[in-house]
Amino acid sequence: MTEHENHQHGGAPGHAQGHGGGHASHSGHSAGGHAHTTDAELADTLELDALILGSYLEEASAWAAELMPEAPATIIDVGAGSGAGTLALARRFPEAQLTALDKSADMLERTLAAATEGGFGARTAGLQADLDGGWPASAAADLLWASSSLHELADPERTMAEMFAALNRGGVLLVVEMDALPSFLPDILAEDSAIEPGLEGRLHAVLAARGWNHHPDWTAGLEGAGFAVERRHFPSEGSTTPELAARYGRAFLGRMASALEGSASPADLASLALLLGDGPESLERRGGLVVRGHRTGWAARKL
Numbered sequence: 001m002t003e004h005e006n007h008q009h010g011g012a013p014g015h016a017q018g019h020g021g022g023h024a025s026h027s028g029h030s031a032g033g034h035a036h037t038t039d040a041e042l043a044d045t046l047e048l049d050a051l052i053l054g055s056y057l058e059e060a061s062a063w064a065a066e067l068m069p070e071a072p073a074t075i076i077d078v079g080a081g082s083g084a085g086t087l088a089l090a091r092r093f094p095e096a097q098l099t100a101l102d103k104s105a106d107m108l109e110r111t112l113a114a115a116t117e118g119g120f121g122a123r124t125a126g127l128q129a130d131l132d133g134g135w136p137a138s139a140a141a142d143l144l145w146a147s148s149s150l151h152e153l154a155d156p157e158r159t160m161a162e163m164f165a166a167l168n169r170g171g172v173l174l175v176v177e178m179d180a181l182p183s184f185l186p187d188i189l190a191e192d193s194a195i196e197p198g199l200e201g202r203l204h205a206v207l208a209a210r211g212w213n214h215h216p217d218w219t220a221g222l223e224g225a226g227f228a229v230e231r232r233h234f235p236s237e238g239s240t241t242p243e244l245a246a247r248y249g250r251a252f253l254g255r256m257a258s259a260l261e262g263s264a265s266p267a268d269l270a271s272l273a274l275l276l277g278d279g280p281e282s283l284e285r286r287g288g289l290v291v292r293g294h295r296t297g298w299a300a301r302k303l
């Protein structure tokens, strides 16, 4: 396990990301092994996701606050990525000391730069650790936040037990996962559209069969680790500008396209190419994009 305190700020992330265990990220590390995602690409997608579909950040952090007897003094964002959760938690809990934990130094740099820009730099630290090698001994907290990260771990049950041990009594572990990949196309396409209806559903099914975003209902695992668990659903339809919707669509569908090569049908790959091209069907020119996401949250309390 590599573990060190990382207080760097700024800098441009960019090294190629390796593949995790048998679990796959919603946004690109495929168990099938064909999507070579860089941290920079993943971070861009995560930032657009937080900007457009980030209502769950407010809702889930408010839920954590409701469940805690007093405001948390220490918080760890587990698998912080580019820092969407870290920033939301810094806003929600203005007195808390925050630690962004991630195996990627580039992600931590992004998070720390964003925290500094947001005015939270003095109370935010980075901790580089690969949880597949074990929970870092020094990491204890009142609130643990694990958004779209638990399913990426090689042995989530073991890490849940380690998080139970690392949490102070009365504390909360808030786990969030995407129920489905984000979608961009309206339900009804124009009659003269060359895009086959149902395209995104079929592409998501191919990716799901390859392990993308695969996660179980974590309730049993969390209870097995000792937590008292509640679950909530967070649907969100992004209200955003057509330009931002197209940027997110291009980032996300572009990453999907490289993973789908050779596994989706030729007709669906051709439709995807039209969306990602620069013709009238392109994401930027077709208009009418509707960004939708669905997440589930598990609030796990250590009583």
Ligand SMILES: C[S@@+](CC[C@H](N)C(=O)[O-])C[C@H]1O[C@@H](n2cnc3c(N)ncnc32)[C@H](O)[C@@H]1O
Pocket: 020, 025, 026, 027, 046, 078, 079, 080, 081, 082, 083, 084, 085, 101, 102, 103, 104, 107, 129, 130, 131, 132, 146, 147, 148, 149, 152, 153, 154
């Ligand atoms: C899909 S991203 C989610 C980021 C962020 N929590 C969010 O919701 O926007 C998953 C993050 O978990 C990190 N991660 C994956 N496996 C990890 C491991 N074994 N140890 C520590 N971090 C890990 C990745 O580097 C990545 O930044």
